[in-house]
Amino acid sequence: MTQDDLRELIEKYLTEDLSQQEFQLLWSALEEPGNKEIWMEMVQSVWENPMYHGLSDDHIKEKALDRLRPLLTEEVISPMIPNSKPPVVRWLARGGAWWAAAVFVVMCCAGAYLLFLRPARRQPLDNTGGIAAKNDIAPGSNKALLTLSDGSTVALDSTGNQLIRQGATTIRQYNGQLQYKAQGAASGIAYNTLTTPRGGQFKIVLPDGTKVWLNAASSIRYPIAFTQNERRVKISGEVYFEVAGNATKPFMVDVNGSTEVQVLGTHFNINAYKDEAAINTTLLEGKVSVNVNQQPGVILKPGQQASLSTNGTLQLFKDVDTAQVVAWKEGWFQFHLANLPAVMRQVERWYDVEINYKGDITDVVFEGRIQRELTLAQMLKILEKYHVRFHVEGKTITVLPG
Known part of the structure; x- marks a missing residue:
């Protein structure tokens, strides 16, 4: 992949115009020597140009942060300790100016971490979307x-x-x-x-x-x-x-x-x-x-x-x-570029529940792992952090748009 090709993929990623296939190409390209420097250079140029999306500087930074979550994984991901505070933003100094190089939304709950890879605007949960303890189901x-x-x-x-x-x-x-x-x-x-x-x-x-x-x-x-x-x-x-x-x-x-x-x-x-x-x-x-x-x-x-x-x-x-x-054998759900239906099929089999979908399901891609010993409520609460909502009634889970 040429540098021009890489820059084009990064440009499309920052403007939410990247297909699933192109996303995987970009993910692989950022593992090559020197490509992360190009990534950082382009991100910095976005933040230095408030007119990039016709928004204010604060909005530009917020939008850019939303698009940086899945990348540079080796700088953040490490074995997670239950109840520890997860790393959220890694700040770097360059040219005397502080700017965020990468940000992850990392869930660290009972030994779980999960990265939300295709950001969408978060919607507030209403009372019907919450997961009540009385509806909880034990793991397999x-x-x-x-x-x-x-x-x-x-x-x-x-x-x-x-x-x-x-x-x-x-x-x-x-x-x-x-x-x-x-x-x-x-x-x-x-x-x-x-x-x-x-x-x-x-x-x-x-x-x-x-x-x-x-x-x-x-x-x-x-x-x-x-x-x-x-x-x-x-x-x-x-x-x-x-x-x-x-x-x-x-x-x-x-x-x-x-x-x-x-x-x-x-x-x-x-x-x-x-x-x-x-x-x-x-x-x-x-x-x-x-x-x-x-x-x-x-x-x-x-x-x-x-x-x-x-x-x-x-x-x-x-x-x-x-x-x-083989993560399942070791007691984990482990996802690599898994879309929401793929994740929910595993939930359906492990917790013996029925999964239904209502409305347009967000195009979410997950990366990370969660312990299989969590209860259903704990599992769904983790997933709800990533622009997904659920309505639980008995052993039926309805997945709602985020």
Whole structure:
């Protein structure tokens, strides 16, 4: 990107004429050496020219501040301490004149920070938009339903501690997880299914030692003993795997009947929710092959992601932020250039609520993370800081224009 191109993007950003694609280009460009100096130079010129938008100097500065929030992140963002005061404005001295180089709206509440990236004018909340404590809903927790091979079901939660026997296999539930252990040779193939509801998550250790984490509204179907020449499971929703190595028995994952992931021993995450735009397979360690409809597969290396869109297009993305992909497993919502519907889909699954939209929804883009252990009211109060309003009635949330 040339300096003229960069200056044009910055100009469009300051005048609210930047498309989503151009915003991402600008975001990437500001990571290149020297480009931040151009950014600061142009911002200073805006403040030194009160006629830039035909407004007073004070209004110019206010408008410019509104447009600087998402940038120069490494100067401000650091691990946040609950109840600490977040940095808001970083002032710099240049040429003897003080001027603001960047400003962030950072939410620091119970370990959360969130950046509002596409500013809009804030509207005051009315009484119907507030989130009352009486409407509060607890966050998701360890809970799932185990369906045994005979069709019977067992409810699982964080406190359960029980032992289940299926033929030569022992199933133990403890501390919010399920562990399988084969005691001898199995007679025939029997399958179990573990399903998490909305508002639930669970961990399972398969008979071969493979560790599996299920996010909310997800499932995995698996044999109670791997007796064949391959280890094959079927999943839906979002699942993280740490596959036990076994070169003689490749591990196969059937994703919604449309994608197959083949591994030998590796760590990877599959997001296959049907209300998302693509099935995303992200590799953290090892090596996997992602195959679609028996066609030649895409081989992933660590840090890469295979994305299968709803129209059947398979794309390979490199240098993916794997920490953001698996943040759910570590107890976080983590957003990167996420629009409001994308954020609310996660809220819907984790708090087991219904989301409705009323009126024109603000074009907000979020960057940052929030702990998943917050209650619904705490979560929505954070989002309300960023020009979004909510009306909560029972388990139905209506998103209102800001």
